[in-house]
Amino acid sequence: MTEYRIERDSLGEVQVPANAYYAAQTQRAVMNFPVSGMKPWPAFVWSMAVIKRAAAEVHRDLGLLDTKLADAIMQAADEVIEGKHNDHFVVDPFQAGAGTSHNMNINEVIANRANEILGYALDSADKPVNPNDHVNMAQSTNDTIPTAIRLGVLWRLDELIDTLQHFVDENNKNAKAWDHIVKSGRTHLQDAVPIRLGQEVGAWSKAIERTIDKVKFAAEGLRRLGIGGTAAGSGLNAHPEYHSRMVKKLTELTGMKLYESDDLFESMQSMQDAVFFSGALRTVAQEFTRIANDIRLLSAGPTTGIAELTCPPVQPGSSIMPGKVNPVLAEMLNQTMYHVMGSDHTVNMSGMSGQFELNVMMPIIAHNLNEMMQVIIGSVRAFTDKLIAGLQPNKEQAEHWLERNPILVTALNPIIGYNRGAEVAKK
Numbered sequence: 001m002t003e004y005r006i007e008r009d010s011l012g013e014v015q016v017p018a019n020a021y022y023a024a025q026t027q028r029a030v031m032n033f034p035v036s037g038m039k040p041w042p043a044f045v046w047s048m049a050v051i052k053r054a055a056a057e058v059h060r061d062l063g064l065l066d067t068k069l070a071d072a073i074m075q076a077a078d079e080v081i082e083g084k085h086n087d088h089f090v091v092d093p094f095q096a097g098a099g100t101s102h103n104m105n106i107n108e109v110i111a112n113r114a115n116e117i118l119g120y121a122l123d124s125a126d127k128p129v130n131p132n133d134h135v136n137m138a139q140s141t142n143d144t145i146p147t148a149i150r151l152g153v154l155w156r157l158d159e160l161i162d163t164l165q166h167f168v169d170e171n172n173k174n175a176k177a178w179d180h181i182v183k184s185g186r187t188h189l190q191d192a193v194p195i196r197l198g199q200e201v202g203a204w205s206k207a208i209e210r211t212i213d214k215v216k217f218a219a220e221g222l223r224r225l226g227i228g229g230t231a232a233g234s235g236l237n238a239h240p241e242y243h244s245r246m247v248k249k250l251t252e253l254t255g256m257k258l259y260e261s262d263d264l265f266e267s268m269q270s271m272q273d274a275v276f277f278s279g280a281l282r283t284v285a286q287e288f289t290r291i292a293n294d295i296r297l298l299s300a301g302p303t304t305g306i307a308e309l310t311c312p313p314v315q316p317g318s319s320i321m322p323g324k325v326n327p328v329l330a331e332m333l334n335q336t337m338y339h340v341m342g343s344d345h346t347v348n349m350s351g352m353s354g355q356f357e358l359n360v361m362m363p364i365i366a367h368n369l370n371e372m373m374q375v376i377i378g379s380v381r382a383f384t385d386k387l388i389a390g391l392q393p394n395k396e397q398a399e400h401w402l403e404r405n406p407i408l409v410t411a412l413n414p415i416i417g418y419n420r421g422a423e424v425a426k427k
Contacts, residue, residue: 005123018122021088023108023131029101035094040102041370043152045089046081048106050151051144051227052135053077054249059137062239069129072114085109093367097360099145107131138238142268142358143229149274149366150222154256156373157219163377164212164284167384168205174391175202183308183398184405191405197308197393204291211284218280224259225250226267232357233265271359274369275351281372282344285337288380292330292337295387299327308398312390329387336379343368343375 004015009024016027053074060070079085088109095101111131112122120127129135136144179198186192227250228243230236235243244260251258261267301307317326347368350361359365402408406425413421 021109021112025104029091033092033095035092043370047148047151049077049080058245072117076110076113098141099363100141103141107135111135140231145362147225147227170388171205178393181395184402191407193410207287214280218277221273226261229264229268233268271351278344278347285340289337292333295330296327310392329383333383336375340372343372
């Protein structure tokens with residue numbers, strides 16, 4: 001039988017699991033939003049915990065928060081940053097607007113763990129650290145959540161870039177090794193002039209290199225933080241130095257290049273930086289969709305199709321047809337990239353749905369951005385290691401199709417002209 005303790009908030013008493021670090025407001029969110037069964041992405045927990053950690057230190061240094069309480073909050077936040085209490089972050093991504101439930105989940109976990117560090121039991125009536133007054137000091141959901149969205153994306157940016165670059169590097173090995181193979185080009189899905197297989201495959205690498213540039217460029221806008229705007233952008237209840245000190249402290253704690261916002265009101269009203277970054281991820285998905293489709297077509301057959309490439313056989317392709325092998329990694333990549341593009345559509349719709357001083361759709365913006373990054377990282381890594389690294393050319397088949405291609409006559413255009421060339425092609 002589950003044991004409970006009683007926690008209280010402004011609405012009254014709530015039963016909370018006895019060993020949970022979270023408290024009343026988190027429990028209410030759990031009861032109110034049993035939607036997807038999903039939990040917050042680690043990046044969203046990490047980024048919020050870093051903000052709480054920085055705020056405690058800044059307020060301690062400003063003399064606004066008792067040193068003993070601040071140190072306990074900082075220690076508790078460091079534990080969350082290290083991933084030690086992930087089981088206590090339980091609010092569904094589909095939750096109350098703006099992310100108040102997620103913010104309070106973080107505040108309550110850090111507060112109760114800080115109280116425990118100070119020697120107080122979870123059910124103690126005189127716990128000194130309060131989630132609102134101390135952990136959330138000079139903060140609002142309205143400025144912490146958009147800041148956390150930015151930090152969470154930046155937290156995994158290098159991993160994303162490295163994954164895309166890994167594809168480029170592995171694919172370039174193939175392009176170099178296959179550059180001697182001359183084959184038929186194809187436009188409109190019909191025969192076209194000859195190209196080298198290395199040129200065709202090498203263009204995939206160049207396309208992804210260009211998406212890397214777009215992702216890096218889009219990420220720059222996320223480095224501008226609006227922490228310190230509090231509820232509406234005016235900085236109500238925050239020390240005049242709080243914003244600048246927070247950006248400096250977050251830079252120190254994360255090792256990231258971060259900037260102060262030049263307009264705290266805009267930083268809370270507008271989600272355009274997040275939407276713009278999402279658009280860059282959509283471009284990544286668009287290019288990988290095209291590349292995966294090319295591989296599926298070029299490996300089609302193998303006896304009745306183009307079959308100029310052979311995908312590595314990683315698993316049986318049919319439950320009824322013995323010996324069948326399918327391009328499963330390319331199929332997987334298509335599915336994941338469609339998911340990314342759908343998530344981008346959600347981010348785009350959510351970005352335009354803010355009103356006045358706040359965008360209440362931030363929880364799903366955060367969730368989808370983190371999910372898009374995870375799905376791209378996981379799928380592209382698998383696609384690169386399990387397909388691209390083992391992809392093989394079929395030189396004989398490529399040359400066979402090229403020999404039968406009447407469009408080779410195009411090379412004679414300067415000599416016999418287009419119209420006579422067309423007659424030759426028809427024959």
